[in-house]
Structure formats: structure tokens, C-alpha cells
Amino acid sequence: MQIKSSNSWKTGQAYTRVSGTWKDILVPYIKTNGTWRATWSYSWTTSNWSSCSTTCGTGTQSRSVTCTRNDNTTVDDKFCIAYGLSKPVTSQVCTESSGCVSYSWYTGSYGSCSTTCGSGTRTRTVYCRRNDGTRVADSYCSGTKPGTSTSCSSTSGCTYSWYTGAWGSVNWTAGTSNCGFGEQYRTVYCRRSDGTTMSDSYCSGSKPSTGTGFSRCTNCLYGGSTAPDWNESNYIYAKIRHCSANPSLCGQPSYTYTQMRNILINECGSVYNHFITYGKNEKVCPLKYCPCCSSLGFVYKYPC
Numbered sequence: 001m002q003i004k005s006s007n008s009w010k011t012g013q014a015y016t017r018v019s020g021t022w023k024d025i026l027v028p029y030i031k032t033n034g035t036w037r038a039t040w041s042y043s044w045t046t047s048n049w050s051s052c053s054t055t056c057g058t059g060t061q062s063r064s065v066t067c068t069r070n071d072n073t074t075v076d077d078k079f080c081i082a083y084g085l086s087k088p089v090t091s092q093v094c095t096e097s098s099g100c101v102s103y104s105w106y107t108g109s110y111g112s113c114s115t116t117c118g119s120g121t122r123t124r125t126v127y128c129r130r131n132d133g134t135r136v137a138d139s140y141c142s143g144t145k146p147g148t149s150t151s152c153s154s155t156s157g158c159t160y161s162w163y164t165g166a167w168g169s170v171n172w173t174a175g176t177s178n179c180g181f182g183e184q185y186r187t188v189y190c191r192r193s194d195g196t197t198m199s200d201s202y203c204s205g206s207k208p209s210t211g212t213g214f215s216r217c218t219n220c221l222y223g224g225s226t227a228p229d230w231n232e233s234n235y236i237y238a239k240i241r242h243c244s245a246n247p248s249l250c251g252q253p254s255y256t257y258t259q260m261r262n263i264l265i266n267e268c269g270s271v272y273n274h275f276i277t278y279g280k281n282e283k284v285c286p287l288k289y290c291p292c293c294s295s296l297g298f299v300y301k302y303p304c
Contacts, residue, residue, distance in 0.1 A: 041070040042083040049092070055099025062091040102131040103140040110150060116157025118194030123149045155192075160202040163191040167212075175289025179220030179229040185211045217292035225272040231288035232271045236260050237302035238284045238293075239274075245300070 045068045053059035065088050067080035077087060106129040114120035126148045128141035138145060165187035174181040188210045190203035200207055222230040240260050243250035255263070261271065268274040275286050285298035293301035 040079075042067055042075070042080045042085065043070075044068070044080055044085055044088055045074075046088055049094075052094040052096040055096050057100070058093060058095050060091050061094045065090050100131065103128055103136065103142075104131070105129070105141050105143070105146055106135075107146050113152040113154045115194070116154050117192065118155075118158070118196065119151065119153045121149045122152045157193075159193040160190055160198060160204075161193075162188060162203050162205070162208055164188050164208050173213075175287070175292070176221075176228045177216065179217055179222075179287060179292050180289040181213060181215050181291065183211060183213045215289075215291050217289075217295045220287060220289075220292055220296060222286050225270065229288050229292075230272065230286055232286075233257075234288060234290065234302045235271060235275055235279065235284065235286035236264065238286070238298075238300045239264065239279065239282075241302065242282055242284050242300040 045066050047064040049061045049063050052061050066074050067077045067085075069075050069079065080087065106125070106127050108125035110122040110124045113122055126146050128136050128138045130136050130140070167184045167186045170177070170182035170184050172180050172182045188208050190198045190200045190207075192198050192202070220229045221227045224230065225232070236257055240255050240257070243255060243260075244253050247253035264271045264274040268277050272286075275284070278284075279286065283297065283299040285293035285296075285301035287293055287296070287298075287301075290301050290304035293304070
């Protein structure tokens, strides 16, 4: 409290005698206009909390707590307590991880697919990383290392075209290989640029043919009744057509197969002998494969 001494006010402590003992007057009151008022007020002043006592785990942090009078004078804690103020705590539990060392797998983003057409792979960076960002040996990290690649597929760069395989061997469906009709086949499909077989709708343009047929008449062998391209029946029917076109040469315009065969054998001893003797000059075709007759100069032919 303020005490005037030698014409100046000084701060001093007030005491009172209780049961023969002098004691501090912690909160003196004064009556003003009939009301008792405390001459001083007190409050607790707290500093900021200190850093945690550890950098990794659980520790403690502290702060200063002082009793301050309303003239900003620091006084003994008993004054704030007498003023009815509970003292704030000066320490508390804290946790900190800034100093902890930990390791974990770092996985980067996957890159683009290794191909623009078909199946490929995408890769990424994977390594063991300390919690401060430093790359360390994989042995520091626990658990299975994540994969660095994954499968992918893309069609953005694909092109499509018709694939034509080699022609297969000739299948002679009429006559012989020297004098007849043959067919060949090959594989044709729409193929993507990575080799994948696709639906034909992916390819543009007309699909190439898968088969072809052709006649071969360059080496017809009919020089004998057992020659591969000789055919007795076709010759007989062709001779009937010859007689139908030239009745004056044959005696009548119409013959049955049996009638004509018997006539030819009776005249020359065999059907083949008749061809050699008369048929060549009469241009009657004896070939097994009829379409070759015209190319060899025969006029009368069967069955074409």
C-alpha cells in the first residue's frame, strides 16, 4: 500500500497484529462512500510454453506463472491466492515427432504406356525414403517393396491393314494338273499393326479374295486310251453332237450313247482308234476337261 513519508508517497507492506503476532495484510480494504473496496487487485501472468523436452515421443513443456499487482509489480503468489485466484499450471505433457527417424516406401506416379498400339508396360520410381526426404537403401524399409511396373494397353497409335497369306497348293477339281481346272486358297484377315487379328470392319477397302480358280490347257495328254486326259465318254457324246450338226455325214441326226459307241467300235475296233482315224479331223474333242477343247482347236465337245 502507499504510505506518505517526508512529503512523498512510498510503497510499503501493511501488517496487523493477530493474537500477539504480526501478519501481512494481503488485501487491504478502504471504505469509500460507505463501501469497502480492495486497495489492490492481482492477476496471474503467464509466459509462452517452452519447447517440448523431447524431439521424438512424449515429454513435458513448462512456463513461468507469476502474480502481478495492478501496478504491474510482481509480488508473491500468496497475494493472488488471497485474492481468490487459482494458480495456472506451470507444466504439461507434450508430444513431438520432429526428431523422430522413420522410413517408408516412396512411390512415384506411373509413366505413359510403353506402346501406342497393343500391350505394354508403365513404370514408376519406387525407393525407401527417410522422413526428412532423403533416399536410403531399401533395407531400411519394412514390408514388401511396391512394384515398379504394371501392364497397360493402348490403341491410339494402331493402324489396320489387310493381311494376305501365301497361296496354298492347287487343288485340281476337274481334269488333271496338266489339263484341267484348279483352285487355290489363302488366309486373308484384317490385322492391327501390332499383329493382332481384328474384325474385318476395322480395315478399309475391299477385302482381297481368299480363293482363286484357273484352267490349265498347255499340256493336255490324250495320246492313248490310257492317257490321263483322254475320256471315252466325253468323246462319244461329242461325236453325237457332231452328227447332230452334220447328219449327212453320219446317216442320221440323232443317236443314243450306246448306239454311237457300238458304231465307233464297229468301224475302228475301239473308240480311241475312231478318234485317231476320224475324230481329230472332224474336230471332235476327247478331253476329260471340256473347257480346254476350244483352246486346242476342237469344235464339238462335251459336256460344256
